[in-house]
Amino acid sequence: xxxxxxxxxxxxxxxxxxxxxxxxxxxxxxxxxxxxxxxxxxxxxxxxxxxxxxxxxxxxxxxxxxxxxxxxxxxxxxxxxxxxxxxxxxxxxxxxxxxxxxxxxxxxxxxxxxxxxxxxxxxxxxxxxxxxxxxxxxxxxxxxxxxxxxxxxxxxxxxxxxxxxxxxxxxxxxxxxxxxxxxxxxxxxxxxxxxxxxxxxxxxxxxxxxxxxxxxxxxxxxxxxxxxxxxxxxx
Amino acid sequence: xxxxxxxxxxxxxxxxxxxxxxxxxxxxxxxxxxxxxxxxxxxxxxxxxxxxxxxxxxxxxxxxxxxxxxxxxxxxxxxxxxxxxxxxxxxxxxxxxxxxxxxxxxxxxxxxxxxxxxxxxxxxx
Numbered sequence: 001x002x003x004x005x006x007x008x009x010x011x012x013x014x015x016x017x018x019x020x021x022x023x024x025x026x027x028x029x030x031x032x033x034x035x036x037x038x039x040x041x042x043x044x045x046x047x048x049x050x051x052x053x054x055x056x057x058x059x060x061x062x063x064x065x066x067x068x069x070x071x072x073x074x075x076x077x078x079x080x081x082x083x084x085x086x087x088x089x090x091x092x093x094x095x096x097x098x099x100x101x102x103x104x105x106x107x108x109x110x111x112x113x114x115x116x117x118x119x120x121x122x123x124x125x126x127x128x129x130x131x132x133x134x135x136x137x138x139x140x141x142x143x144x145x146x147x148x149x150x151x152x153x154x155x156x157x158x159x160x161x162x163x164x165x166x167x168x169x170x171x172x173x174x175x176x177x178x179x180x181x182x183x184x185x186x187x188x189x190x191x192x193x194x195x196x197x198x199x200x201x202x203x204x205x206x207x208x209x210x211x212x213x214x215x216x217x218x219x220x221x222x223x224x225x226x227x228x229x230x231x232x233x234x235x
Numbered sequence: 236x237x238x239x240x241x242x243x244x245x246x247x248x249x250x251x252x253x254x255x256x257x258x259x260x261x262x263x264x265x266x267x268x269x270x271x272x273x274x275x276x277x278x279x280x281x282x283x284x285x286x287x288x289x290x291x292x293x294x295x296x297x298x299x300x301x302x303x304x305x306x307x308x309x310x311x312x313x314x315x316x317x318x319x320x321x322x323x324x325x326x327x328x329x330x331x332x333x334x335x336x337x338x339x340x341x342x343x344x345x346x347x348x349x350x351x352x353x354x355x356x357x358x359x360x
Contacts, residue, residue: 018341
């Protein structure tokens with residue numbers, strides 16, 4: 001082509017790639033690694049203050065040592081949650097996302113590194129406590145088998161419809177702090193209705209991590225998932 | 236909140252997609268497809284992109300975002316419709332067994348590269 005001074009044109013280059021393809025590949029790698037070891041992995045998400053850490057603490061107390069569990073805790077900063085969970089005797093790996101740029105979620109490569117610090121042969125269950133946030137963690141697959149969202153009756157009833165992506169993505173919802181219901185104007189039926197509207201058929205467990213009420217049904221659900229995963233491995 | 240990370244990924248993917256014979260070229264526009272269910276705020280993404288694209292072949296590039304609607308198909312009665320409210324039950328038969336056909340995209344479709352035809356190769360970046 002004859003060069004013409006100042007003549008500009010544009011050329012369109014097709015790309016057609018998922019923007020988060022790198023994360024998705026890494027998540028698949030994590031998933032294969034966990035499957036080889038027969039480890040069931042849950043990604044626990046919620047808004048800040050829903051009682052996620054207390055729920056996990058109480059869950060661990062009830063399932064260990066029968067089920068061997070480890071925890072990866074993501075927080076923007078501090079090790080407070082990890083310290084609380086370590087009391088249960090489960091190995092706990094703390095990830096402070098500010099070392100990775102103040103992230104509001106855990107990404108697959110962070111889990112890959114954190115998992116290096118855990119003896120995967122010695123556990124049946126890996127709990128990943130994600131950063132408290134109902135938006136961003138939904139966008140990042142980390143290689144988990146199931147996603148669980150915790151919400152509490154001290155939040156708005158309409159959380160599920162405000163964050164439909166999160167609630168659609170999850171496999172179970174824990175409605176926490178039900179021991180406080182007598183003191184609140186919270187419309188539980190409406191909250192449950194919203195969850196069902198966004199994700200029909202998703203199991204909803206009404207619990208109080210504080211009093212222990214309702215934990216049994218949630219733990220049975222979790223036990224069944226772990227059993228299925230282990231069975232799939234020994235095939 | 237995670238738009239910064241997404242902006243960085245866009246720059247990585249777009250830079251790697253520039254053909255070898257155009258390495259000195261400047262990307263003028265990035266065409267993106269983002270679903271309404273993807274947790275991405277377009278304004279935040281543009282803001283972050285403008286910051287992190289400095290000193291890259293994408294500096295000053297426009298992010299052209301096509302927002303895709305949430306389209307569902309009912310697995311029971313095969314109805315298809317666009318979801319506008321956060322209600323995920325079939326509009327025809329009330330079933331909750333849905334397949335989401337679109338709305339979760341976060342894709343780079345293409346990049347548009349400026350070609351300066353007056354010189355074979357540009358200097359610098």
